[in-house]
Amino acid sequence: MALRQRFTDHPASVDETYWEHFKVATHFARSLFGAAAACAVHAVLPWCHEKTASTKVRALCDEMTSGARGELVALESVGAGPQERQVEPAV
Numbered sequence: 001m002a003l004r005q006r007f008t009d010h011p012a013s014v015d016e017t018y019w020e021h022f023k024v025a026t027h028f029a030r031s032l033f034g035a036a037a038a039c040a041v042h043a044v045l046p047w048c049h050e051k052t053a054s055t056k057v058r059a060l061c062d063e064m065t066s067g068a069r070g071e072l073v074a075l076e077s078v079g080a081g082p083q084e085r086q087v088e089p090a091v
Contacts, residue, residue, distance in 0.1 A: 014069070024069050031060055 001009075011021035038052035063069060 016069075028060060028064070031056055 038049040
């Protein structure tokens with residue numbers, strides 16, 4: 001397999017260019033790091049971030065499985081943050 005194919009085969013399999021895939025994957029990584037940080041704070045201070053990580057993980061799962069991959073990334077790039085997206089409360 002050519003080196004170039006290593007960078008393009010998987011993005012193409014999800015109907016994205018390399019750079020589109022990079023942007024979406026970076027969005028997911030950044031969001032997961034934020035959720036992990038909330039979990040770490042919650043471990044030390046149990047009253048803080050009681051539902052932050054679970055809400056973020058559910059939202060990311062919905063985004064990935066609903067075909068909305070990258071829509072949140074597009075909103076953030078024009079200045080709309082994650083608060084613009086409706087997220088069901090954690091149970």
